[in-house]
Amino acid sequence: MNEAAKKKLLQMIPHALYVLTAETDGKVAAATVSWVTQTSFKPPLIALGVKVDTHTFAVLNLSRTFVLNYLGDNQKDIAQKFFKHVEPEGNTLAGETFELSPQLKLPVFPNMAGYLECKVLEVAAHGDHATVVAEVLEAELGSADGPLKLESTGWSYGG
Numbered sequence: 001m002n003e004a005a006k007k008k009l010l011q012m013i014p015h016a017l018y019v020l021t022a023e024t025d026g027k028v029a030a031a032t033v034s035w036v037t038q039t040s041f042k043p044p045l046i047a048l049g050v051k052v053d054t055h056t057f058a059v060l061n062l063s064r065t066f067v068l069n070y071l072g073d074n075q076k077d078i079a080q081k082f083f084k085h086v087e088p089e090g091n092t093l094a095g096e097t098f099e100l101s102p103q104l105k106l107p108v109f110p111n112m113a114g115y116l117e118c119k120v121l122e123v124a125a126h127g128d129h130a131t132v133v134a135e136v137l138e139a140e141l142g143s144a145d146g147p148l149k150l151e152s153t154g155w156s157y158g159g
């Protein structure tokens with residue numbers, strides 16, 4: 001394996017940044033994720049990579065539902081808040097006010113660019129991140145312009 005080429009080419013795959021939220025049995029998860037892509041028109045499917053040794057994966061794997069909140073193009077500061085574990089305080093997560101989504105009743109942030117409510121169809125656990133295949137059940141736009149592109153932040157995740 002040409003490690004340098006592998007790293008460079010994998011990092012060339014374009015990504016945006018999102019705050020994934022999920023809940024099971026009173027346990028809430030909220031984490032910034034980037035490895036997301038669409039995989040079907042009908043039904044609308046997405047696939048994402050979720051780190052298996054996280055609270056977020058433990059919650060998502062049980063709940064089998066989640067929301068993908070799209071960060072706005074100038075919300076890098078918000079993205080940063082969800083790189084570490086956060087717990088809800090009232091109706092806020094990391095100081096960001098949330099509401100509950102219509103179908104799944106999961107945290108959504110109206111000041112972001114929008115959200116997708118998703119149902120997990122399959123979890124393929126083959127590496128340090130599991131590949132989660134999910135169907136989009138509902139979608140709503142928010143007040144911010146999106147997306148927040150990973151390449152615009154100076155951060156990298158991949159390789």
Ligand SMILES: Cc1cc2nc3c(=O)[nH]c(=O)nc-3n(C[C@H](O)[C@H](O)[C@H](O)COP(=O)(O)O)c2cc1C
Nearest residue numbers: 031033034035050051054055056082083084085157
């Ligand atoms: C730039 C960047 C992108 C990230 N993308 C992902 C991702 O796609 N999937 C993932 O599981 N974690 C990703 N992470 C790590 C999560 O943000 C982190 O594991 C999570 O916030 C842990 O929270 P928890 O302990 O509450 O689950 C990323 C981190 C950074 C810095």
